[in-house]
Amino acid sequence: MSSHREAPEISKDPVADSTDLYAFMSPDVAGTVTLIANYIPLEAPDGGPNFYEFADDVLYTINIDNTGDGFPDIAYRFRFTTVNNIPGSFLYNDGPITSLTPPSPTSNWNRQQTYTLTRVDMPWNRWRNGGEIVLGSGLLSPPCNIGPLSTPNYTGLANAAVHSVGAGPFSAKVFAGQRAEGFYVDLGAVFDLGDLRGFAGDHAGGGGPGLMNGMPGVNSTADVNVHTLALQIPVDQLTRSKPSGPGDPAAVIGVWTTASRQRVRVRRDGDDGGGNFESGPWSQVSRLGNPLTNELLIGIGDKDRWNALPPTSDGGPFLGYFATPLLPQLLPVLYPNVFDNLAAYNTSAHNVRPDIEAIFLTGIPAGVITPAPTFTNYNGTGVKADMLRLNTAIPPTSSPNNLGLLGLDVAGWPNGRRVFDDVATIALRAVAGATLGFVASFTADGAAGAVDFGLTTGGTDLSAKGTESYLNNFPYLGTPYSGYSNPAKTPVSVAP
Amino acid sequence: MDTDQAGEIPSHPASWREGLSRRNFLRRGTFTAAAVAVASSVPGISTLVATTAADTPAVDTGVTDAADEAGPLTEPLIAQVKDAGTGEISLFQGEREVVVHSPALARSLMSAARP
Numbered sequence: 001m002s003s004h005r006e007a008p009e010i011s012k013d014p015v016a017d018s019t020d021l022y023a024f025m026s027p028d029v030a031g032t033v034t035l036i037a038n039y040i041p042l043e044a045p046d047g048g049p050n051f052y053e054f055a056d057d058v059l060y061t062i063n064i065d066n067t068g069d070g071f072p073d074i075a076y077r078f079r080f081t082t083v084n085n086i087p088g089s090f091l092y093n094d095g096p097i098t099s100l101t102p103p104s105p106t107s108n109w110n111r112q113q114t115y116t117l118t119r120v121d122m123p124w125n126r127w128r129n130g131g132e133i134v135l136g137s138g139l140l141s142p143p144c145n146i147g148p149l150s151t152p153n154y155t156g157l158a159n160a161a162v163h164s165v166g167a168g169p170f171s172a173k174v175f176a177g178q179r180a181e182g183f184y185v186d187l188g189a190v191f192d193l194g195d196l197r198g199f200a201g202d203h204a205g206g207g208g209p210g211l212m213n214g215m216p217g218v219n220s221t222a223d224v225n226v227h228t229l230a231l232q233i234p235v236d237q238l239t240r241s242k243p244s245g246p247g248d249p250a251a252v253i254g255v256w257t258t259a260s261r262q263r264v265r266v267r268r269d270g271d272d273g274g275g276n277f278e279s280g281p282w283s284q285v286s287r288l289g290n291p292l293t294n295e296l297l298i299g300i301g302d303k304d305r306w307n308a309l310p311p312t313s314d315g316g317p318f319l320g321y322f323a324t325p326l327l328p329q330l331l332p333v334l335y336p337n338v339f340d341n342l343a344a345y346n347t348s349a350h351n352v353r354p355d356i357e358a359i360f361l362t363g364i365p366a367g368v369i370t371p372a373p374t375f376t377n378y379n380g381t382g383v384k385a386d387m388l389r390l391n392t393a394i395p396p397t398s399s400p401n402n403l404g405l406l407g408l409d410v411a412g413w414p415n416g417r418r419v420f421d422d423v424a425t426i427a428l429r430a431v432a433g434a435t436l437g438f439v440a441s442f443t444a445d446g447a448a449g450a451v452d453f454g455l456t457t458g459g460t461d462l463s464a465k466g467t468e469s470y471l472n473n474f475p476y477l478g479t480p481y482s483g484y485s486n487p488a489k490t491p492v493s494v495a496p
Numbered sequence: 497m498d499t500d501q502a503g504e505i506p507s508h509p510a511s512w513r514e515g516l517s518r519r520n521f522l523r524r525g526t527f528t529a530a531a532v533a534v535a536s537s538v539p540g541i542s543t544l545v546a547t548t549a550a551d552t553p554a555v556d557t558g559v560t561d562a563a564d565e566a567g568p569l570t571e572p573l574i575a576q577v578k579d580a581g582t583g584e585i586s587l588f589q590g591e592r593e594v595v596v597h598s599p600a601l602a603r604s605l606m607s608a609a610r611p
Contacts (some may be wrong), residue, residue, distance in 0.1 A: 263588060263593060264574050264576075266572070266574065269516065277572060278590070279571070279572060279573075279574050279588040279589060279590065280588035280589075280591070280593045281591055281592065281593050282573070282591065400510075412546045
């Protein structure tokens with residue numbers, strides 16, 4: 001998956017497990033950037049009575065590098081506070097939740113969260129002169145989508161949880177709460193030795209009984225929910241200066257999200273009230289920039305460490321995973337006689353992958369993508385650090401392609417990432433060699449431009465199964481599936 | 497005794513500029529110049545170290561006395577003896593970590609923890 005349960009340790013700590021990160025120029029609000037960080041993978045919509053929620057003891061952060069040096073210049077921090085309005089009740093709610101109101105003992109809503117959003121301008125961010133400022137506190141999160149009797153107007157509750165905040169020179173639109181999962185991939189195929197259903201007949205294992213080429217994919221992340229941190233921020237509050245145009249490195253921001261826990265946790269015994277207390281500085285336990293980095297590139301023995309280190313470490317101890325990734329080595333073995341050019345490149349003397357390094361670590365310099373020669377999201381420094389890089393001077397396109405840059409849509413991944421981008425297919429084609437010819441003497445195999453997960457009908461199909469509930473405005477991810485609709489798996493927007 | 501602090505981003509912009517590289521800041525948040533003041537601001541830490549530095553055997557009494565002198569313990573204080581030989585001890589309280597180097601304190605804590 002993009003980054004769901006991608007490392008051994010974080011897979012045991014879902015509230016701190018970042019699943020997807022998005023960064024794009026808002027299509028409906030000119031001059032703003034939307035940043036979305038999702039946490040808590042694979043939420044079953046009916047997973048009560050203790051429905052999913054952010055953790056009070058986790059520091060959630062969205063980081064922005066606007067100088068291309070791999071270090072954060074700006075950070076948006078979320079801290080949550082959870083209350084039991086009705087501590088004597090075992091239920092999430094004792095009646096219908098019809099409005100979003102501050103925590104109160106008279107509320108029907110038992111388990112309720114509020115949060116504080118802080119913008120931190122790092123000490124070395126000379127443009128902002130350092131410091132931190134609370135943009136909003138006591139901000140209300142919506143409840144989980146329980147069902148038509150408990151949350152009868154879920155859309156209204158969610159809309160009320162979109163807050164406009166600001167302090168000093170800074171402002172933002174913010175949302176923190178449950179949303180429908182927007183990412184799509186065929187996990188069953190990926191992890192069964194890469195047995196892509198559409199190409200099963202070509203697999204070395206024969207695909208399995210009854211499997212043949214042309215079978216549709218299965219969206220493993222359909223019909224589940226996530227918890228979303230979403231921000232919409234004026235672009236001039238994120239870039240280091242006003243860029244002169246798309247070719248100006250000042251237009252490029254690098255984004256990644258982190259979750260941190262305090263260094264020490266002590267469990268209280270029952271006589272001492274139970275629960276835990278935490279102490280000490282914050283220690284990073286989860287990191288996510290580009291989709292699939294820790295999932296598909298980093299070796300399992302290094303995944304936990306990767307999650308705990310900053311992006312600048314990618315140019316050091318982890319560089320080999322980007323320069324000579326394992327997956328391109330496996331593809332010719334799994335699909336004999338399909339990736340012959342890739343197989344030959346893999347065994348050549350110069351078999352490193354500068355295209356993968358550019359996509360994930362530095363951004364892509366101008367002139368590299370020959371069909372779109374002016375495109376760039378290069379960081380301007382060459383510093384290697386895994387970040388989601390967005391050229392903020394490239395406007396959103398009115399006719400998007402879910403293959404992003406591979407579909408010659410320069411407003412999609414790996415230039416930032418939109419909610420509908422088919423990042424699994426883009427990444428698969430890239431590692432299969434589709435992008436290698438831009439930076440090395442290499443002719444891609446025909447299959448490199450054809451492999452996919454069989455979840456869309458083509459580049460202009462923005463409605464892969466289970467993702468039909470994208471919104472056209474903030475926070476863009478759809479209304480979460482309701483518990484009552486499960487296992488009918490019907491979006492609440494269709495059957496409230 | 498040496499002290500060192502690891503922590504989060506300081507709230508006051510004037511406290512970070514001098515002598516800091518961003519790499520060091522991210523890795524550890526080490527502030528040598530501010531360390532003594534920070535250590536003494538943690539209730540009980542500095543007094544506890546002073547008490548045990550003389551190899552005072554009654555650690556329990558020392559802790560109690562330290563708390564009395566420094567005011568109430570508003571947040572739990574957790575000590576981790578990392579190296580008994582060098583006396584490297586991490587003290588965690590709130591969002592701070594103070595590292596002290598005191599073989600005498602390490603010996604006292606280990607003695608007190610002995611079953």
